[in-house]
Amino acid sequence: MIKLFVILSFSALLLLEACGFTDETDRQALLEFKSQVSEGKRFVLSSWNHSFPLCNWKGVRCGHKHGRVTGLDVGGLQLGGVISPSIGNLSFLVSLNLSDNSFGGTIPLEVGNLFRLRHLFVRSNALRGEIPTSLSNCSRLLELYLDFNHLEEGVPWELGSLTKLVTLNFGGNNIKGTLPSSLGNLTSLRNLVFGVNNIEGAFPPAIYNLSSLEFLNIFENGFAGSLKHDFGTLLPNLQEIYMGKNYITGSIPTTLSNISNLRALRMEYNSLTGSIPPSFGKVRNLQHLGLDVNYFGSGYFGDLEFLDALINCTQLQEVDVGDNRLAGELPTSIVNLSANVIYLSLQKNLISGSIPRDIGNLIRLQTLWLAQNLLTGPLPNSLGKLSDLGAIVLYSNRMSGEIPPSIGNLTMLEILYLYNNSFEGMVPFRLGNCRHLLDLRIGYNKLNGAIPKEIMQIPTLVRLSMGGQLPQTLGKCLSMEAIYLQGNSFNGAIPDVSGLMGVQRVDLSNNNLSGSIPRYFANFSLLEYLNLSINNFEGRVPSEGNFLNATKVSISGNKNLCGGIREFQLKPCLVQAPPLDIKHSSHVKKVAIGVSLGIALLLLLSVSLFSLCWFNKRKKNQQTNNTTPSTLDIFHETISYGDLRNATNGFASSNMVGSGSFGTVFKALLPAENKVVAVKVLNLKRHGAMRSFMAECKSLKDIKHRNLVKLLTACSSIDFQGNEFRALIYEFMPNGSLDMWLHPEEMEEIRRPSRTLTLIERLNIAVDVASVLDYLHVHCHEPIAHCDVKPSNILLDDDLTAHVSDFGLARLLLKFDQESFFNQLSSAGVRGTIGYAAPEYGMGGQPSIHGDVYSFGVLLLEMFTGKRPTNELFGGNFTLNNYTKLALPEKVLDIVDKSILHSGLRVGFLVAECLTLIFEVGLRCCEESPVNRLAASEAAKELISIRERFFKTNRR
Template identity: 40%
Template sequence: MHTDGGCRPQRHGLLSSHLQALLSSDPSAAVVEIRELFRDVSLPCKFCKRRVDVCATRETVSDQNVAKRELDRLGADLLADWLKCPSMLPAILLLLLPHVLQAMQGSYAQVSTSPFSNETTTDREALLQFKASLSQQSAALVTWNTTSDFCHWPGVICSLRHRGRVSALNLSSAGLVGTISPSIGNMTFLKILDLSFNMLQGEIPSTIGSLRRLQYLNFTGNSLHGGIPDGLSNCTGLVNIMLDKNNLTGEIPSWLGGFTELVALILSKNNLTGSIPPSLGNLTSLQALYLNNNQLEVSIPEDIGRLSNLQWLPLYANRLSGMVPENVFKLPAMVAFGVDQNDLHGALPPNWGNNQSNLEFIYLGINHFTGNVPASLANATMIDTIDLGVNNFTGMIPPEIGTLCPVIFSFDSNQIEASSTKGWEFIMPLTNCTRLSVLSFRYNMFAGELPVSITNLSTNLQVLYTGFNQIQGSIPPGIGNLVNLQKLFLSHNRFVGVLPSTIGQLKMMRALAVDGNLLSGTIPPSICNLTLLQRITLDNNNLEGSLPLCMGNLVATLSRNAFAGPIPREIFNLPSLSFILDLSNNHFEGPLPPEVRSLSKLAYLNISQNNLSGSLPETLSSCQSLLELHLDGNSFNGSLPTSISEMRGLAMFNLRNNFLSGAIPQEFGRMKVLEELYLAHNNLSGQIPVTFQSMTSLHQLDISFNHLTGLIPMEGVFAKSTGFLFVGNDGLCGGVQELHLPPCPVRSRKHRGMKHQLVLIIIVVSIGSLLCLTLTLFSYSRWKKGSHSTTLATTERSFMDHKYPKVSYAELLQGTDGFSTANLIGSGRYGSVYKCRLSLKAVETEVAVKVFDLQLSGSSKSFEVECEALSKIRHRNLISVVTCCSSSDSKQNNFKAIVFDFMPNQSLDKPIPGLTLLQRLNIAVNVADAIEYLHNNCEPPIVHCDLKPSNILLDADFVACVGDFGIAKILSDSEDVPAANSKSFTGIRGTIGYVAPEYGEGGHVSLCGDVFSFGVLLLEMFTAKAPTDAMFVNGLTLQRFVEMAFPDKLMYIVDPVLLTTDETQKDPWRVEKGCCACFGNSSTDDL
């Protein structure tokens, strides 16, 4: 119901009585109308087991014999379907009518031999004026001229009874660009007017009110703006009004309530405001009322409950409030009831579902409904989908609900409960439902044990979500019966016992989450059977023993368990381990195996807080794709291997709380993309390498509580103090004033003249005392290991406290109304963005606040990376930071947020009605300017690494700004690597579909990667197809899709709402060719 593909119920089955009347009065007009109704639509999926070949309705039928053959070909199959489902007879008959009518029209065309027989000039002139109002010539109108009979023009149907008068104008998907001419009102015999899916702009002309015979009006999928014209109130004979997918504003006119013949009113996906007029309750013939995706407010009028024939009522994604009238719930003919994503409240009627045998779809999610789910709903036996998620429902799910056998049953995020003795009864009748595909009841109050009957659910079940409840007991072994499960989330309950070995029978599994429970024992070897598994989360349990050698998946998080013994060397040889390996907070011991070198594609390795010891293996340098390496909280000793400096893609390196000694290698200064380095609480000595000054990406350096000495550098990254910690090193001196360290001693010329003598003495003494020093260090190391837990320092202050002191958590909390969902703009990988009002410099200002979810790994780093990166770059097409906040929330948890300028048009991934080709080109130029600045005007160059529509923000004038620098990379200095070919090693960076192919193979970050992403972005802008759309399978990609259409078929793939008046419209292939030029088979071919 919430998609435009598949079945469009309002486009068929609604006009049978209207078409019967039209057949007798104007058969030729009926041809156009019926063809439009079935132009791109099949019969309802619910009733027919297969899709009907709709192309048959578009075939040219020249005589009665051909028509009869078509009837015979389709009739048998359709009749078989009808016998299974008699309610589809009207729709089937309608599908067959075009063949008969086309034959009639063909016979008429043969009779009319004179090209100008009985025509009038009024409609000819009106049509030519309509053509003249278009700013771009359409191929469909090439034959519209003064020398041919306009009754034979494409899209024009003249009346059989009134010769020379146009009864139907059907120019759907004709590539029309421009405005609708007021002359349209001169064709007063029009009954059908279809200009849908073009690129028309401007307002709907008021002269349309002169079309008093009009019965079918369709302007769907254009860029029309303004209000619904009052002149339309004269067209009281309208049966269908389709104005959806435009940019219409204003209120819904109350005079629409006088259209007593109206069967379908489709106004969805506009910017309509105000309330739903109560007068719509007078439309007693109405079967479809689509008002979704607008900005309608106030409550749903009780008058809607008088529409006894209403079947389709999508009101979702508005701002409706109050209670839904009981008579609206109980509309007897209702098929789909969708009021989700509003602000509605109240309880559901206790007898809802009685006498509603047609009800199939219920969407109530994301509201404030309360009370119990009524058992009477079980009487609506045709129900297909029930979505009650994100409300305040209480009580228990009635057992009768399980008898409905829906395909989708979701009631996440409520207060529905169950206990060990009752509340689970609804599961048993669900076991008889072979269609059940999704069952989800996360974030509720389910307790007791998971009933064994859940293992007898349909083998067609693909999704089972029970997370974030209080379910106890063991995971039933019979879970392995659900052989088609793809997602199983049992997280954050109180499951005990072992992970059953039958889990290995779920060979279709792609995501398995059992984290946050009390599971114990070992991981069963049968888990190796899950060859399609992409994500497994087992952390925060009591699992122990060794790891199965097959535990190599895209994501493997096994932290906070009780695994012990050495880390299996074999686990490092798994080629499928290509993204995350988290073994932290366990009891692993022994050395880090040298086989770690095999993790050449891994992006994140965390083995912190274990009992690992020994020296760091030199083979670590082979992990060229690592972005983050966490080795803190172990007992590693020895010196830091200089080979680590070869890990050029490493962004975060944590070695806190170990027993490392020796000097920090000067070679670490070559790690140009290193952003965070934590070496605190070790035994490091010597001076801070001066090479660190050139590490331009470094914004967090913690080398506190070591034995470092000498001068703290003052140039490069050391010119600021924020984010750098040196405490606990008594031998350090100098540095910038903000460090408040003592100045280094100033030596006289005499002392400087004795330098060489002193050095010679030191060398001699050192040779004599080397053995003693070695023994001393060894003894001290043993002493430190024994007393390590007593030397931890006080809590570190956030480096952002000094840099961004202007806004507090309390101000952000107040400015966002407690981070309410009403102010939620969007969500990303590391947090959410809210609209907020702040007092900045005594001026009330609307801003956007990005709040980081610090429970997610990498979010804290992303916060610091983004603050640092955005503080260094300035460009009109790059998002700018207003301020930052690093504090604690009301529960004393860490809180981090960034405040940006507010972008009223949000991001490019949101639907923007009426976005013209010229605007899209300007946005593309804006993005290109930003990339050019990052690549060529920043020294060293910056690679964004995640160019995609959601990271392109639009201001009030549709000027684009590139945002989200949370994973950006700064490349090598120009003296090391030429800017055009500068690369650094990295792992997978970016978003699937937009990331360069070689990144997924452990390739290098390069400027070409951004160019590739930019090319994908351009193609999506001009085709309105995302690279991750479901159509792109079996080797077909967005790039290939465009290449196949180039150059002769571009008009079939271009976004139909594009609008332009510039030269580009004459050669649209140049745009697509330019997009395709941004990538070849890989981004290295881009330039």
């Protein structure tokens, strides 16, 4: 028998030679391959010539018996060009590695001729086109790696015939379509990778047939739908699962805990709901659990039981369940998690309680991320034991107490975010021991004292945000790229930071800084943004370099500045007189004294006469309106009554664009500037109108935001009949108010929009409004409550960008005077507008940012249901809120404004999910109790996240 096999093999070789298939065939095939390599890289294959034996060529391996090429490995040689079809003539080839090069073009069909091929590696190139169906001829293939190219089209059905495949890797391409059911035939498969492609559809049923599978990666595709409840039973050998960044819905199959060898489960950025199963505690080998950015949790209590169970996972290294709806008290059991845990993230949830004092037990922890929760209490001293800790991110909680000096023990710390809490006391100087610190943000707390000089001597520090006094050593942080010190109480001059030439962003706004603006800021070549607004700077503004760009530099709210470019709208600087000649000084002094006395007498007489006239006029005005302000000193320039009368054609009704509680709005053309503006004329006979006028002026004079209506100037004058006249002049919004877009049926035909708002346009508007409220509530020099958020106060520009208007009821919260506030307005006062006003306002509650959030929630529900909160459908205890809540989630499409569904939108479960999420944000803003409502910043972030998901869906 053996003799027969030898004879047949020898005969086969003779036959091949007779047909011309010899080692010379291989030599010519490789030389042809070399000729298609880009010329600049051919020198790498210099040994490929007739002077060297074929089997000694670089990367070539030959068989011992027949001397034919069985292996070609040119991986990592940075070769360019294209893959020659001659590669298909290497008929004895068993292994081909072309990975980590720059081959372009397509995969030649001739690769399918390599019927002996077992290992094909063509990863990390620039190949385009489709996966050739001819690969199905390579029936002995065990490994097929085509990942990280630019392959397109779909996965060929024919590949299902490669039944010996152990590894199939098409990750990191542009593959579209769905996965063929024929892949279910690959029952030997242990590694399946389709991550980072554009594959769509439900989770492929074929995968459930691959019971030998150990590694599954479908990360970042368009897979949707829910997973089978018996997932873990069908795929019991899985060790690593990567399903993140898809559209998978439903709950986590509890059978996943049956996969005893599971090491990694990553399902982040999906739409999973329900609870996180405590049964994961049975997966003893679990190392990585990533379930962030989903919708796990009830939003109430009892969502954190799984953390207790994870104590049993002794190999655990990473837990990331951030950006969900998990609620309840942070269990003390987290300190008993595996000592191997290096990453712990529970951020952006509704977790309360405090950080356990024994958190230092997690001795290998490198990242602790608990930001944007409801945590209270102090920072535990035991944090100082975590010598490997590189990032502590705890911003936007309710934590208090002093920052423990033990943090100075964290010599590997790079990021420390404690801002937006209630920490108090002094900043510990021992933070200076953190010599690797890159980014320190501890502003918006109750800290006091000076910034320790030790912190300013940290050589690596590139970002800084905190309170206290500006130290002179700030200029020694030569690596600094950004300085965020806004919203504190810094005073004095800016220290010399002229050496920080690498700085890109500087925000010193909302402080008490004084002195002149340093000229060297003009020469910072990398500067992208400089905000010095709302301080006490004085003197001339530089007029060169960065100060020639008004979009890069902000200096508003510094009343003693002068000069600068015209866009800054500052008064001109006075020219200083030259010094007087000494020999004339005595004579000049005498003249100056005489002139000064004369001027003083004239001024005294003028002031007396003016005061008498003013007193008489004030007395007269008080008889008609006891709230008239004495002066309007907010604006650098005002406009006259006559100018406005001409600009509005005598305040003609044809120019009227709206009316409100305290006045009427007209469209006007200012001929001097050739600019169309909106003029709000106050009805001074209306009680509270004058206070509304002043409230709006004071609210808008120092605040700037792209989504705030811009108050250009004001008119405080007398009309042609001798009556007092007050008007506010705004930039004109050509697309009117949001109200007219939401309820066009109530508008006159001439003012009715020509179409309806799409879902994404409404979502953009909602994000704009939420961003403004966040700015007013948190980022202004003093918190401002708008007190009247509703559709008619949301104006739209050419691009349908929203601008919040009508600050007549706005309150600076730190200067709140309850008695004067409730006296100034009647039914239209703090109660705002019926249907939008927070319930606590009806019970005498003070104006607050929580009231604004409630109004925004109602606005959000109205925008997407198309129903006003005062709709006749609602009455008694049945409100727009109840109407929305009862429909979620199953009947969400029944309550949505039908014009959204008829605007060319591809309606499906993804749209329904998007709408459900939007309504849930609105309902969380409308909670009965103010403390349970979302912050405006949280609402904005959630809406932005929804928008990003919708955009990704809509592109497909």
